[in-house]
Amino acid sequence: MDLSLDGLPNFDVSVRSGEFAIREALEEAIAALRAFQLDLEQASIVQIILAEVLNNILEHAYPPIGPVGPIHIRCARSRDGLLLDIKDNGRAMPDGKAPVGCSKPVDVAIVDLPEGGFGWFLIKDLTHDVEYRRVGQENQLRLRIAFGANGSG
Template structure:
């Protein structure tokens, strides 16, 4: 999409651009910088929370699986798009198994007193985002995540 078109429609808010180390503390700082950035200036607390949950899951997934807790860099770009915010996250870590994003099955609390301790991440990402697109190329993972404030949870 041409940058100019976004600029006219969305009031020329400069995009968010961050590059940071793939570790959970840098992810925290990146989330704080994202929430404080003008692309989210009009976000209410509910939408801000939605953005924070989704990005935390995507970014920590890269730390733990893409780079398998080794060293690496994550790039995060965000801009306003169609009333929401479109994020592009790139990394040079491992591809997703099978070349596709995890399904993110709904967690099953169970009735046997043995609820799951994991498997929540991709469920939350899918539940709280309105579009996802993944592409692997030239040794790089590129994930597009569109977040929409009106995303219904019921």
């Protein structure tokens, strides 16, 4: 755990893609988030966002039959929320940008429920800013999660 220039906590988590990467990264991130003194709802939001992003990285950037590579998460506390920077060296996102993330119909029969496609909708719904860019061989995703000025959601 480090402190930023303004004295607010931040942390870095680095893992290699692979079968247990999501679990390992989430365990480290959740442990580090304790210093941020988030309430249960805020911590849950961060966990959902990280789980969705990491799942997408492992499913699309580093598919199971492909080579493994690094995943790096940097999280910084700000006065009004969190800033997450997530980087990997996997495949670039299609069209060089983050997916739109549309909601899916859920008022249908169970057998007609769509599989997948909710991840980017959730990520964009739970964050206030999403920036993606490809720099050389690196995917760079920046997410801002806003909480109230006093830390409330």
